[in-house]
Amino acid sequence: MRNPQLDKNGGLQHLLTLDGLPREILVEILDNAAPFTEVAEREVKKLPLLRGKSIFNLFFENSTRTRTTFEIAAKRLSADVVNLNVSTSSTAKGESLLDTIDNLCAMQADMFVVRHAASGAPFLIARHLYEQGRDDIHVINAGDGRHAHPTQGLLDMYTIRHYKGDFTKLSVAIVGDVLHSRVARSQICALVTLGVPEIRVIGPKTLLPTEIEKMGVRVFHDMREGLRDVDVIMMLRLQNERMNGALLPTPQEFYKVWGLTGEKLEYARPDAIVMHPGPMNRGVEIDSAVADGAQAVILPQVTFGIAVRMAVMSMLAS
Amino acid sequence: MRNPQLDKNGGLQHLLTLDGLPREILVEILDNAAPFTEVAEREVKKLPLLRGKSIFNLFFENSTRTRTTFEIAAKRLSADVVNLNVSTSSTAKGESLLDTIDNLCAMQADMFVVRHAASGAPFLIARHLYEQGRDDIHVINAGDGRHAHPTQGLLDMYTIRHYKGDFTKLSVAIVGDVLHSRVARSQICALVTLGVPEIRVIGPKTLLPTEIEKMGVRVFHDMREGLRDVDVIMMLRLQNERMNGALLPTPQEFYKVWGLTGEKLEYARPDAIVMHPGPMNRGVEIDSAVADGAQAVILPQVTFGIAVRMAVMSMLAS
């Protein structure tokens, strides 16, 4: 089976992961997103590109925030959007998941936006569609387990390019719970693909995957050292469910060592930008003053995220 | 009170049940559904027939799947759809249900799609609208208790006609838990109305209603005998809540006796079609190989279901 994300002409068939996504397509998505940022500034924030298309937000894991970004993006493209919050319990078996998909395909779905607690679920769906010969139906991974969150990775790249321009001269640090973060995986893949020469991950040993160096990153266990002279700081969210777990000290202790404060920020370049995928735990991974400070580009990330999702949806549907 | 489903000119006022629905209207719905199957094949799957109409999906019983089919059908007709998941607890009293209806009528609702655990709830609503003189508001029964699920019955008839043509030459078997099935009731009414000469129900005595023969069916307690030479097999879903109940052995034992396997399927005519209203319990009422086999028309049922619902909605609203 060929790269499941690409159609027979090498165009984008699904967006499942940034791992292995060709550089040209990644750049094409960023390029296509640019004009969509302008749509949002207009009086009528709507384009007829996906009129009459049926997009299903298939959320097997609850995420109001992410669902909203896709819903807004789809509605601004004039698509018909149906939200399905499917409890994982009713689809415990993979077979049952695919029966759900078959049913929605039979309703002439055009696109699935899939969020699932199990790594690989969107791939399973994409492979099933391929086996059924349904190349008219497209899958977007909106976060699967610890695996990938490609639209988040893309909007992060859009943001970096917007503020920093040339990727090939940058030093970028990713800070925090890399081990459990699908966001970090997608970010690293994209940064490698785009030729960022220095990619650092910063965190405690217990929250970094073993052998992560093989992804092409440098590991730092001292935050100040890791931040030294970087151009971009990408903070990760500390999942609430981790906070009281065995892997971590208290949130207060975590903050002391791994939280981004103004003092630590000074180790980075003076024009470094600070990013966060949201929602933030203020006072845990990041100090409020930094989150709201002049170097933070956290809210522009959200804005660019809508444009990037509109770009992906319009590329898939065309 | 006249037939509550018909308006004063004999047209369709509500769709509450297939019991007593005139044959001409039933056939008219099937005829009207045909062009809607083509809409779904188009680039822009949308018609302006219900533009500006307000359709309320009133689900007093949760059913993501059925709600989705009506939502898609309504949106493809350009209606404004509002989903209301009303917990039965807050409307325990019939009075309270009708207060809810009165309120939505006061918001200028055009149509209610009603799912309710209590048999007869959509009738109660239709009668109330009649008493209020609101003949501009229409009710579709999306499943009420054990009573009826008319759009399911209609899409089943559409499917049979699509594959088998003339109803008056067919032998049809309905298999499984007929006792608790609103689907079976709607199917039998429609098959009788359309002149099917041989309608069989197959199942254990504990899961067949007493005196079901009076509906015009033949009863079989031996599945192989019941399937012999039939043209159409309509499997019923075994409700999960029944599976561990007193009426039934284990799912495995049920499957052994009443599950549709390839071996049992051979008793039917070689060109027999296999239907199921979904969602399927694979390995309980049906073997996976049969469900995915060449004779299964289970996914076309879903596709035709959207078209049938579009047809019903457009007939009601016009």
Add this chain to the structure above:
Amino acid sequence: MRNPQLDKNGGLQHLLTLDGLPREILVEILDNAAPFTEVAEREVKKLPLLRGKSIFNLFFENSTRTRTTFEIAAKRLSADVVNLNVSTSSTAKGESLLDTIDNLCAMQADMFVVRHAASGAPFLIARHLYEQGRDDIHVINAGDGRHAHPTQGLLDMYTIRHYKGDFTKLSVAIVGDVLHSRVARSQICALVTLGVPEIRVIGPKTLLPTEIEKMGVRVFHDMREGLRDVDVIMMLRLQNERMNGALLPTPQEFYKVWGLTGEKLEYARPDAIVMHPGPMNRGVEIDSAVADGAQAVILPQVTFGIAVRMAVMSMLAS
């Protein structure tokens, strides 16, 4: 900070409360609502006034009924509506609420319809938008704690004006649990603003706020005496959670003393209208015969409520 509800030209910037809303604006809303009642009578109940606008229904407190009225109003104005049911737990800290708002602003929201259990939450949001310089984003208070429910107050005023005309000649009684009622607060503010000379509140001491006379009302602890010769009776809903509390006897005893029966209604003027914000507890605050009787205008309130919300939304967005 100037009146947070008004823009720099004195127009409507947010609708947060009727307390301090200038009389001209209040009357303008009522005037603007009138033509929207006619839209609902049309074949196509839709206007393009808010096409391409993104309206977020931000419900931190569950209310299917109120959410539905705003959703219908927004869809009839052709807006894109996104429903967000945000559990208060995830936004326990005010900071977190404002992070949610910042995120939605970054998605180019045009309007927030906010329901919150905490009094003042919509003000907090409005002030935050002001501090961020986002005068392009508007807030409608859909009920905050015990504080205010301005669209309910406005639709009540619309209803009174529709049936009674001149406010300056009226005697109006508000009956029941005034203490916990945001509706009563909004009603009193509006009645005072519109120059109603006689505003009465009727209820037990335990359910009336201390010093309520300072709002410009007369207090009655005898219902018959309070209803004598009034033109308008506005019943309040008895919150279910109060019913078994320490402040109240049983619902039956409450009904006996404070429920509106036909007998008590006779103390009012013969042409008095009976109003209720819904949902009604029949047999608790109001007798069914009165609720469905000739003097009740409870369902017209609902109809006018859609028109008033359309008027507010279109004024804010223009």
